[in-house]
Structures are given as structure tokens and as C-alpha cells.
Amino acid sequence: MNLTSLFFLCYVVITLCIYFIMPKKFQWVVLLISSIIFLFYDNLHISTVIQALVILVPSYILGRKIENHTNTKQGKKILILGIIIILAQLIYLKYTNLFLATANHINNLLNIDYQFTFVQRNSLIGISYYSLIMIGYLVDVYRGTCKAEKNIFKCALFMSYFPILTSGPFIRYDSVGKQLYEGHKLHYDTLCRGLIRILWGLFKILVISQRLGMFVDAIYGNLEMFTFIFIIAAAMAFVMQLYTNFSGSIDVIMGISEIIGIKLPENFNLPFFSRTITELWRNWHITLGAWLKDYIFYPLLKSDAMQNLAKKCKAKFGKKAAKKIPMYLSMLIMWILIGAWHGGEYKFIIGSGILQFIFMFLEDILRTNIKKD
Amino acid sequence: MKREEVFERLNKVFRDIFDDESIVVTEETTSNDIEDWDSLEHINLVVAVEQEFGMKFNMNEVTTMKNVGEMVDIILDRIEGK
Known part of the structure; x- marks a missing residue:
């Protein structure tokens, strides 16, 4: 449906x-x-x-x-x-x-x-x-x-x-x-808020996302006919198509739940206004990130295996490395899982997983070094 | 162990983890008050606190503690064997 x-x-x-x-x-x-x-x-x-x-x-x-x-x-x-x-x-x-x-x-x-x-x-x-x-x-x-x-x-x-x-x-x-x-009564204000949110969601999906989809499909389907600028524009439009489709669906879902009287957790927080990749992912599909953090990342980082690794790193490379190496390793595992979540193919594991880890890894290294300077 | 003593030892742990000798934690201190205290550093902090006091937080406590005061409550509960 x-x-x-x-x-x-x-x-x-x-x-x-x-x-x-x-x-x-x-x-x-x-x-x-x-x-x-x-x-x-x-x-x-x-x-x-x-x-x-x-x-x-x-x-x-x-x-x-x-x-x-x-x-x-x-x-x-x-x-x-x-x-x-x-x-x-x-x-x-x-x-x-x-x-x-x-x-x-x-x-x-x-x-x-x-x-x-x-x-x-x-x-x-x-x-x-x-x-x-x-x-x-x-x-x-x-x-x-x-x-x-x-x-x-x-x-x-x-x-x-x-x-x-x-x-x-x-x-x-x-x-x-x-x-x-628990039972709920229909309230006029939640009904209005819910309907507005559903309409926003439908607008995002039907008006923005699907229109962008036509533009993206036209270029992606005939790459050899277009110049570099058009391909870049299509790639950017695809990101917006994806975002408006996904966040629009979430708006519809939130709107329905709001009318019922059920408050669901928000899933997006203006991701494209983020200053860094880390911030972007913190504001995109927030509930998946929170799920992974609470049920995979934290337990992994706190596990005996990671703590033993931290001890070994401390003895060999010092205190900073003892903190960073287990963290990067846990992040890599988490991002591979995020990639796998998006689809059971290597392109997802690499594109939506490992590549994002590399961006965040570089961001952390650059930020640490720039701070030092 | 007295509450003040726990705070004293926590100050040492916080200063060591965040590399900032000026840190003085209070009951109300939260991650908003310390610049580098993000979700990644939170686990490093929790593990360092566990090692300092020879106790373990469970994952529910790790993810739900709201400020240093709550952390101290848990530490004192564990030490007193509640």
C-alpha cells in the first residue's frame, strides 16, 4: 500500500x-x-x-x-x-x-x-x-x-x-x-496539526520529490548526452529527491499518528543545514542512528574486547590512540551495518556505509589537527 | 564513601578524559557544559569512571543518566552494594 x-x-x-x-x-x-x-x-x-x-x-x-x-x-x-x-x-x-x-x-x-x-x-x-x-x-x-x-x-x-x-x-x-x-479522544487541534503535517508530507513527495525524480531520471538514464554540470545538478537533485520523499513519508506517518494521539519520535532535523558530515548524519534518520547507538555502538565500545584493545593501544601508542582506535573500529562496524540496512548489496555497504565512515574519520582527524594548530 | 569524595575522584577522571585541568563537575553538570562531551566521549568517560571506582554501569544507566549528580547516585549505590 x-x-x-x-x-x-x-x-x-x-x-x-x-x-x-x-x-x-x-x-x-x-x-x-x-x-x-x-x-x-x-x-x-x-x-x-x-x-x-x-x-x-x-x-x-x-x-x-x-x-x-x-x-x-x-x-x-x-x-x-x-x-x-x-x-x-x-x-x-x-x-x-x-x-x-x-x-x-x-x-x-x-x-x-x-x-x-x-x-x-x-x-x-x-x-x-x-x-x-x-x-x-x-x-x-x-x-x-x-x-x-x-x-x-x-x-x-x-x-x-x-x-x-x-x-x-x-x-x-x-x-x-x-x-x-491507551484510548484517545479526537481533538480538534491535533486533527488540524495532523492534517497539515500529512498535507506537507504529500506536497513533499508528490510535488517536489516526484518532479525532481523526472529530472534525475532523464539525466541518469542518458548520461552520455549530458555535460558534467548537468550530471552534478542531477546528483544534487537526487539527494533532494531522496530527502523530500523520505521526510515527506515520515510527515504523513507522524500526521496520522498525531490525529490518533500518538506522539512518535522525530526522524529528521533539517539535515542539510548541518555544518559537518557527522552533524548531517545525526540529523538524518535520527531514530535509526539512535537505535544503532544504543543497541550496537555503545555496547560494542564498552565491550571487554574493545576495552582490551584500548589497553593495548594505550601501552603501544599512548592515551589518545587508546581512545580513538576502538572508537574508529566501532564506528566502522556500525557504518557497515548501516550500509547493510539500506540494502543487501555491496553498493549499499560501500556507498551508504564504508564511504560515510571514511568521511567521518577524515573529519575527526582534520578537526583534531586543526584544533591543535 | 562520602559524596564529596566521589566528586573529587570524578573531577580527576573528567580532567583526564577531556584533557582540561579547569573542569570542576557539580551535581548539575551535563554534556552541554563540557565542549568535548559528545556521545563518543561519553563511553570513554563511563569506562574510565568504572575503572576508577571498580564498578560497572549497566547499559540502561549509560544511556539514561542525565547529569553528573545521577552518575554519583549510581556510583554510591554500587559501592554501598544496594
Whole structure:
């Protein structure tokens, strides 16, 4: 279901009408049913139902088990089991071809005359989002940030809340979970604010992004016909096309949620007004950055392995290096994962991952040296 | 251990991590008050504090502590074995 389609807008209007005429106690059930229909609308198949259950059931059962063992070794073991189950499915669905492509490259290098055939996986809409959202939920329960959800259907709603399935933002159980289940009344001011935000979002997508898309496609499709200036202009227009499409989708999602009475975390903060690459990425897809920081970057940097590395670096290269080397290594791992998040192909891992790490690495080195001078 | 003593030892850690001998932390000190205290340095700081006091913060505490006062509360709780 496309966010800008008339069908989607009608779907939202019907959902909201039923939501607000329902007694508060049952409003969350309307959201759940609406989310399940949205989830399987284009892709109802036994395999996609299994995919959803492979995330939901372990998240629910293991979450409840972890709750009794927060911040303990036992809790950690259960948490790791949950993460492995969810990640294994995600890797199987999204990254099989990446591994096959790697195997083919290796075969070429070794002159082995065999090429693996790429596979087509039928994965459920938004599976990357709610795989990570539910991993975050399990980690939060383990850390004691939130209590485990006792009702599996409420857990299912947290996982599948339909507006965020296509573009995010990433939600956290402790801040959004409760809002999903409590009843809401329709307020005139939130209705107006929500509608304005939806209209802004549609304007960004339909008027700006799609128009820029025509310009970009015309040039990218016939590169040999255009001079360097046009290609640069198309590259810049593509960035704006991407931004207006993504942030416009987020506006639509935020607007719908605002009308319901659910406050979602913001995902953009004027990224193109940033002074540095680091700042730009801090203001772009903010909730993905925050997710990675809290669940990957911090634990990685604080891990025994990184601390041992820091000790070795301190002994060999001094205090500054002891701080910087583990940090750069953790950043590199995080950026490879960000690249992989954008798509299971090398171009994403390199372009949206490693290349961005190199920019930030250079920025940090230059900033440190310029400061010294 | 008294609260003042924790602050005294924290001052040493902060000065060492941020390379600034003029730093004096208080209950209300936050990352906004120290120029280089960003999310990257935060972990270095947390690890240095752990080593100084021989205790561990859990990740929830690492990501949610709002100021130095809260950090001191956690340190005292751990030392007193609560």
C-alpha cells in the first residue's frame, strides 16, 4: 500500500473513523486489526504469516522470561537466543544474495567454474523495521528500561503498528507502547496539526520529490548526452529527491499518528543545514542512528574486547590512540551495518556505509589537527 | 564513601578524559557544559569512571543518566552494594 495512494488515505480515514467511535478500551484492537490487514494486504501467504510469527512469538515469550532476569547472565543468554532467532530470519530473507554474490566472487578469484544462482525471497513489508524494533524491545526488557508486555496481541500491535511499517521511524516500547494501548479522544487541534503535517508530507513527495525524480531520471538514464554540470545538478537533485520523499513519508506517518494521539519520535532535523558530515548524519534518520547507538555502538565500545584493545593501544601508542582506535573500529562496524540496512548489496555497504565512515574519520582527524594548530 | 569524595575522584577522571585541568563537575553538570562531551566521549568517560571506582554501569544507566549528580547516585549505590 503506497502512502500517497488514494486507497491508503481512504484506508486511514476508515481506520480513524472506527477507532474514534470505539470505546477507549477497545481502540487498540482497531489499530491491531488495521495493522494486520495492512501487513498482509499485498502479501498474504503461509510463508509471510510464519515470518511475522517468527518475530512475534519469540519476542513475546522470551521477553517475559527475560523480565525475571534483567541484567543477569541468565537474562543475557535468553536475550541472545531471541536476537539470533530474529536476526537469522532477517539475514535469510534479506542477505542471502549478498552471501551468494560473495561466494561467486571468491569462485571467480579461485578460477572455480561454478556460479550460484540468486534467489528471490518473498518477505513481508517492513520486516527490517520490526525485526530491529523487536530486538530493541528485548534488549530494553533485559536492561530493565521497560517491563515485558503481558498480552501477546498488544505485543503484536507494538510490532506491526501500520503507519510506520514502510518508512519508520523506529519506536521504543517504553515511549510508544503505552500510547498505542491507551484510548484517545479526537481533538480538534491535533486533527488540524495532523492534517497539515500529512498535507506537507504529500506536497513533499508528490510535488517536489516526484518532479525532481523526472529530472534525475532523464539525466541518469542518458548520461552520455549530458555535460558534467548537468550530471552534478542531477546528483544534487537526487539527494533532494531522496530527502523530500523520505521526510515527506515520515510527515504523513507522524500526521496520522498525531490525529490518533500518538506522539512518535522525530526522524529528521533539517539535515542539510548541518555544518559537518557527522552533524548531517545525526540529523538524518535520527531514530535509526539512535537505535544503532544504543543497541550496537555503545555496547560494542564498552565491550571487554574493545576495552582490551584500548589497553593495548594505550601501552603501544599512548592515551589518545587508546581512545580513538576502538572508537574508529566501532564506528566502522556500525557504518557497515548501516550500509547493510539500506540494502543487501555491496553498493549499499560501500556507498551508504564504508564511504560515510571514511568521511567521518577524515573529519575527526582534520578537526583534531586543526584544533591543535 | 562520602559524596564529596566521589566528586573529587570524578573531577580527576573528567580532567583526564577531556584533557582540561579547569573542569570542576557539580551535581548539575551535563554534556552541554563540557565542549568535548559528545556521545563518543561519553563511553570513554563511563569506562574510565568504572575503572576508577571498580564498578560497572549497566547499559540502561549509560544511556539514561542525565547529569553528573545521577552518575554519583549510581556510583554510591554500587559501592554501598544496594
